[in-house]
Amino acid sequence: MVGLNHTSWRLRAARADVLADILADIPAESPPERGRTMATWSLAGREVEFGPDVTHVMGVVNLSPESRVRHSVVSSPGDALERARLFREWGATFVDLGAQSSHFENRELGSDEETARLLPALELLVDDGFLVSVDTWKPEVAAAAVAAGCAIVNDTGGLSDPVMCDLIASAGVAAVAMHIEGRNPLEVGSVVLSDHKAAELVEAYRPRLAVLAAAGIDRVLFDPGLSINYRSDYAAYSRQQMQVIRDIPVLRELGAPVLIPVPRKAETHRMVAYLTLALEHGADVVRVHDVDIACDLVAAFGRATGP
Numbered sequence: 001m002v003g004l005n006h007t008s009w010r011l012r013a014a015r016a017d018v019l020a021d022i023l024a025d026i027p028a029e030s031p032p033e034r035g036r037t038m039a040t041w042s043l044a045g046r047e048v049e050f051g052p053d054v055t056h057v058m059g060v061v062n063l064s065p066e067s068r069v070r071h072s073v074v075s076s077p078g079d080a081l082e083r084a085r086l087f088r089e090w091g092a093t094f095v096d097l098g099a100q101s102s103h104f105e106n107r108e109l110g111s112d113e114e115t116a117r118l119l120p121a122l123e124l125l126v127d128d129g130f131l132v133s134v135d136t137w138k139p140e141v142a143a144a145a146v147a148a149g150c151a152i153v154n155d156t157g158g159l160s161d162p163v164m165c166d167l168i169a170s171a172g173v174a175a176v177a178m179h180i181e182g183r184n185p186l187e188v189g190s191v192v193l194s195d196h197k198a199a200e201l202v203e204a205y206r207p208r209l210a211v212l213a214a215a216g217i218d219r220v221l222f223d224p225g226l227s228i229n230y231r232s233d234y235a236a237y238s239r240q241q242m243q244v245i246r247d248i249p250v251l252r253e254l255g256a257p258v259l260i261p262v263p264r265k266a267e268t269h270r271m272v273a274y275l276t277l278a279l280e281h282g283a284d285v286v287r288v289h290d291v292d293i294a295c296d297l298v299a300a301f302g303r304a305t306g307p
Contacts, residue, residue, distance in 0.1 A: 038257060038284070041219050043131050043151040043174060048093065050257040050284045055303045058094040058133060058259070059087035059291035063117045064101040071289065080121035084130055091295040091305040096154060096287055097122055098135030111140035122148050133176065137184040139163040146171045152221070157184045159212060159220075169216040176259060177209065179225035191230040193240055198224070198247030202254055209254055220256050221285060226274075227261035245274065248281040257284035262294070272297075279303070 038050045048056070061080050062073045074080045084095045099117035100109050109117075118134065118141065125132050126149035134145040137157030142164060146153065153168050154176040155161075160183075168175050179201055181191055194200055201224055209220060226241045241263060244251075251258050260278040262271060268290070275294055278286050279301045288294040298305050 039219075041174060044126075044149065046131065048131070052282075053302075053304055055279060055283060055298045055301070055305065056093040056285045057087075057091060057291060057294045057298060057305055058096050058285055058287040059084070059092040059294075060096050060098070060287065060289045061087075061121070062289075063097065063099040063121055074121075077120040077124050081124045081128060084125050084128070087291045088130070090292050091298070092291050093306050094131050094133050094152065094285070095125060096133040096135055097125065097150075098154075099141075100136060100138075111138050114138060114141050115144045119144060119148055122150060126150070137161070137164075139167050143167055146173055152176060154178070154223075156180065158225075159208070159217075165212065165215060165217060172216075174219035174221070175212075175217055176221045176223050177205065177212070177256070178223040178228075178261075179205070180228055181225075181230070190232045191228075191237060191240070193232070193236055195243075197240055198244050198250040201244075202250060205254055209256060221259040222251060222254050222256040223259045223261055223287075224251060225261075227263045227287070242274065242277060245277045245283075246281055248278075248283060252282075259283070259285040259287060261287040262289075268293075 041048045041050070050056075061083050063080065064073065074083055080097070087095060097118065099114045114136065118136075122132060122134065122145060131151045132145075132149070133152035133154045134142065134150040135154045135156055136142055136145070137155060139161060142153045142155070146167065150173065152174045153164070155164055155168075156178055157164065158180045159165055159168075159175060159177045205222065209222070212218075212220060224244050226244060230237060245260060248258050248260070260274075260283040262274045262278060271288075271290060272293065275286060275288065275290075275297060279297055286294055286298075295305055
């Protein structure tokens with residue numbers, strides 16, 4: 001019999017208490033009625049619908065050995081393809097492929113090193129028919145990914161770099177506009193906490209998305225940036241993350257499909273709490289490391305997955 005690690009058990013119990021307090025502090029509301037179909041996008045020759053009965057799952061395949069989310073890391077391009085095929089079998093629509101760790105304690109890769117990690121796996125996935133989103137803030141890496149056939153550029157720099165925006169517009173690919181309070185995930189401090197974060201994000205991003213649309217970037221998923229690691233109070237940041245998820249109807253005022261990046265906590269029950277809230281409040285896309293759980297919960301909510 002395996003002995004119980006009492007220190008670990010007490011830590012899990014304490015974290016569970018924090019989660020219970022967070023949920024108790026957020027007012028209970030009935031989930032909103034979702035409206036008509038928002039859009040149908042053509043991505044890599046396939047039609048992808050965003051509407052009231054669909055929640056797309058975006059599964060993370062991690063090419064960064066520095067990542068702390070160990071179970072999402074693959075060790076070779078072949079392993080990446082095998083992982084992606086599992087995601088497809090479970091019902092995921094997108095694969096989000098990244099080679100640069102986003103934790104602020106890890107080193108920044110040069111563009112050449114990041115590209116060398118990324119391209120062999122990306123080429124295999126594209127050849128196998130996957131809709132691939134590439135997670136990077138570097139225009140040079142994005143350019144190589146677009147040339148290799150990625151369908152979406154997931155710009156973790158917040159679509160703030162004019163070079164990146166020009167690239168996406170000229171290539172005609174879709175993009176993720178991720179909110180970040182810093183130049184990129186490695187250059188962040190403490191997140192600004194607010195009781196009205198979603199409304200503030202709408203105010204900030206409405207003009208930005210209008211500018212992007214005028215430049216030809218009109219297929220944008222909006223990501224409120226909930227999975228970024230900030231140097232902030234754990235409970236307060238968690239409370240804000242959950243409130244922003246409850247405020248998905250507010251984020252929808254931007255007119256873009258809403259992508260919720262489910263934070264991958266050490267405790268599975270915390271991840272499931274975030275994921276359940278995202279589904280309850282109508283996320284169009286959930287970006288997850290635990291794809292089997294996400295696809296199962298999407299089905300339990302009576303939603304379709306996949307294009």
